[in-house]
Amino acid sequence: MAHKHPEEAVFREFLIAVLLHNEAVADRLGLQPVDVAAAILLETRGPLPVGTISEELGLPSASTTRLIDRLEKAGYVRRVRGERDRRTVTVELVEGGLDDYDAACESSRRHLDAIALHYGPEQVPLLLDMFTRVAGAYRSATKELRQDET
Template identity: 90%
Template sequence: MGPKHPDEAVFREFLIAVLLHNEAVADRLGLQPVDVAAAILLETRGPLAVGAISEELGLPSASTTRLIDRLEKAGYVRRVRGERDRRTVTVELVEGGLGDYEAACEASRRHLGAVGAHYGPEHVPLLLDMFTRVTEAYRSATQELRADAT
């Protein structure tokens, strides 16, 4: 059973391409795709508490601990204990730690740069708005799926 609307097929192909690219980047780095998502999350938002990473990625705490272990072993992140409360742990990127990630994404940046050249500055607000709305839609759908599973 295919998509009900032709535009849906285009969007599904987009999602497949993004998922497979993330998997290829993870393979190149010797990581899991969710590890790459965590590294991007830390790059975007800055240092995060272990619990915040767990919540954002929808992982149990034990899985998050293993994820952080993998990223730490690979040299991408470090754990930082709280100065006041040593029990609190924040995870932060290591300076220059995403160099391998940046190299692995060079081809996608090159190809996406060519796509970006196709659009003028007047298109940027619309495209950013669309990505913001699609992101929120997927976050909401993910929360609903996880809530239904419990």
């Protein structure tokens, strides 16, 4: 069945490409796709409490614990206990921990750099705004889906 809106088909093709790329990167690193998402989250936001990672990824705490175990075992992150309250645990990237990730993304970076040549500097704010809004829309939709599960 064909879509009524061609732009929807384009966007769905974009999503498929991103999802498959993330899965291929995860396979290359011996991780789960959600593990890669967690590592990227830590790279962009810095060290995070376990609860924040759980909330941001929409995972139950037990699943988040297993995810952190996998990343720690693979040498990407470490747990850091709070100095004042030893019960609080923050997760941080290990120095050089994402070197393998960066290497796995080298080809995508090269292809994306080539695309950037098609856009002028005046278009960058619009594109970044769109990505920010799309990410927010998907985060909201994901929260709604997760709430429906409970």
